[in-house]
Structures are given as structure tokens and as C-alpha cells.
Amino acid sequence: METQADILKRTGLSITEGRKQILDLFLENEGALAHADIEKQTDAAFDRVTVYRTLQTFVDKGIIHQIPTTDNSVLYALCKHNCAQGHHHDNHVHFICDNCDKTICLDDVTVPAVKLPAGFKPNKFAMIVSGACRECQAG
8 A cells, every 4th residue: 555655756746744644634534535624634734725725736646536525515535546647537436424424435336337419528427326334334
């Protein structure tokens, strides 16, 4: 498993304390994170703009990907496949638990092919499934 320093070096980013701390949050969490989650977990060490810019840089470099939500907010999750700058390969299903609100990338479940009418060209696919996660079903 890559460390935060490995990921930053591979993507050509300088290694700063802020980037390391934010990347550690993604490496430590199975689920997706909201901007507010990251702000809370960094102990107010970084202001809102710094967190936003770091997240946008990570998306641009293919380190994390965005997950749309039903309330038009955005969650972020670590890219687990060979994503690169400008080339995200996150064509997988996202699962939202109705009980604990955790959002989890289901990397082994791909978004099914959608046959669009002539003249339509897709840029991005997103599929969200909701229900009860493993932990909530077991509890």
C-alpha cells in the first residue's frame, strides 16, 4: 500500500504538512469524506480555502475523485485504480448507508453500460446505491 509521501511524489506534488495530513485522512478512512469532515479532522490547522484547494489539487492529479450526492453536495474518496491527472477511472458504484450515512466505493461493482440515443456522448458516469452497510446490518 502506498504511503502519502509515495502518492505525492508519484503525482509530482511537493510534500507539505497540509497535503500529508489530508491525504492521511483518506488513507485511514474506508468511506468518502465531505469538505466539512476534513476541516473537523484536521483540528482547524487549515482554513476552509486551504482544504478546498488541496482537495481540488488532489482531484486534478487523480488522487481522489468526487462523488455527487442527492443533496447536491460533493464527497471525496481515494482513487484506488490507476487514475492520473485528467484521467479518472472511477467507473464504479458508490454505496450510501441509510443508517450511518457512510459512503463507500464499491470498486468491484462497475456502472453498467448505458446505451444513449444517437447524438449523445457521455463524459462521466455516476451510480449511487443506498441501503444498509455491512456494519449496520451486523449491529
